[in-house]
Amino acid sequence: MSGEPREREEGRQGGSSNLRINQSSYKQVAQRMKAIQEQQKAVVKRMSRIKYKIGVLSSKGGVGKSFVTTSLAAALAVEGRRVGVFDADFHGPSVPRMLGLPTGMGLPARIDGSIVPIEASLGIKVVSVGLMLPEDEVPVIWRGPIKTGAIRELLALTDWGDLDYLLIDLPPGTGDEQLTVAQIIPGLTGFILVTIPSEVSKAVVKKAAAFARRLNVPVIGIIENMTYFRCPDGSKHYIFGKGAAREIAEEFNIPYLGGIPIDPRIREANDRGKIFFLEYPDSEAAEAFKEIARKIISIVEKGEKGGEQGGQEA
Numbered sequence: 382m383s384g385e386p387r388e389r390e391e392g393r394q395g396g397s398s399n400l401r402i403n404q405s406s407y408k409q410v411a412q413r414m415k416a417i418q419e420q421q422k423a424v425v426k427r428m429s430r431i432k433y434k435i436g437v438l439s440s441k442g443g444v445g446k447s448f449v450t451t452s453l454a455a456a457l458a459v460e461g462r463r464v465g466v467f468d469a470d471f472h473g474p475s476v477p478r479m480l481g482l483p484t485g486m487g488l489p490a491r492i493d494g495s496i497v498p499i500e501a502s503l504g505i506k507v508v509s510v511g512l513m514l515p516e517d518e519v520p521v522i523w524r525g526p527i528k529t530g531a532i533r534e535l536l537a538l539t540d541w542g543d544l545d546y547l548l549i550d551l552p553p554g555t556g557d558e559q560l561t562v563a564q565i566i567p568g569l570t571g572f573i574l575v576t577i578p579s580e581v582s583k584a585v586v587k588k589a590a591a592f593a594r595r596l597n598v599p600v601i602g603i604i605e606n607m608t609y610f611r612c613p614d615g616s617k618h619y620i621f622g623k624g625a626a627r628e629i630a631e632e633f634n635i636p637y638l639g640g641i642p643i644d645p646r647i648r649e650a651n652d653r654g655k656i657f658f659l660e661y662p663d664s665e666a667a668e669a670f671k672e673i674a675r676k677i678i679s680i681v682e683k684g685e686k687g688g689e690q691g692g693q694e695a
Contacts, residue, residue, distance in 0.1 A: 445606040467535070467549045608626075
């Protein structure tokens with residue numbers, strides 16, 4: 382009997398301790414939620430100064446999505462548009478190199494904490510984790526929640542100024558980064574899908590089209606990279622297959638924006654850190670990007686249907 386009061390007292394002390402822990406945890410969660418809300422308000426404010434926000438999406442890796450993103454940025458800039466590129470591919474940030482920016486040059490910050498994008502040729506504004514890495518070989522080892530937070534924070538802090546287009550280069554898949562961009566960017570104009578002609582790519586990229594449909598985000602159109610190789614005699618060779626992008630366009634009733642031919646100089650320019658579109662402006666691939674950029678302008682600015690749904694490959 383003599384031990385019962387002591388046990389009750391210890392129980393009361395333990396309960397009080399647990400209560401303090403729970404209150405402390407609740408306070409931390411509340412503070413975190415408030416910080417997220419403030420960041421989201423900042424994202425809304427930053428994005429209000431950008432007319433068109435477009436995610437470049439492909440569930441399949443290795444289709445040249447970053448090359449398409451950077452080339453489209455250059456083509457839109459040549460058309461007189463103010464363009465920015467947000468590299469949301471944290472694990473493979475190749476946008477800086479393809480726009481002629483060296484790894485490790487950093488991102489300037491103002492006293493108020495805002496981030497100033499780096500300007501590439503044609504005045505293209507760029508934000509990428511790749512600019513903050515000391516070397517190309519340094520990996521970014523982040524779990525999903527960290528990547529989600531990083532996207533929100535970068536979009537909240539980056540002062541893009543007034544832009545006509547912000548292109549968001551997304552990693553392969555339909556997971557954290559893609560969901561985050563679709564959910565936190567207000568008034569997302571839509572996605573552009575990228576594929577190559579192979580059957581494997583076609584099957585996987587269909588997932589990206591279904592992903593956009595599930596989220597009720599418009600698909601502006603689909604681009605096929607590595608469509609064919611043209612020999613010196615003028616003949617075309619469909620190395621990876623034929624018609625995949627047009628089939629996806631027809632099945633999902635989305636515009637086919639165009640195909641980009643294989644050109645060995647694309648690899649050479651990317652490896653040297655040069656913008657292919659500017660190095661070889663008269664190439665067949667550069668001309669294709671010019672035409673695609675004009676179609677995108679017609680669709681998003683003029684509200685035209687644009688592109689083609691299906692049809693025979695040229």
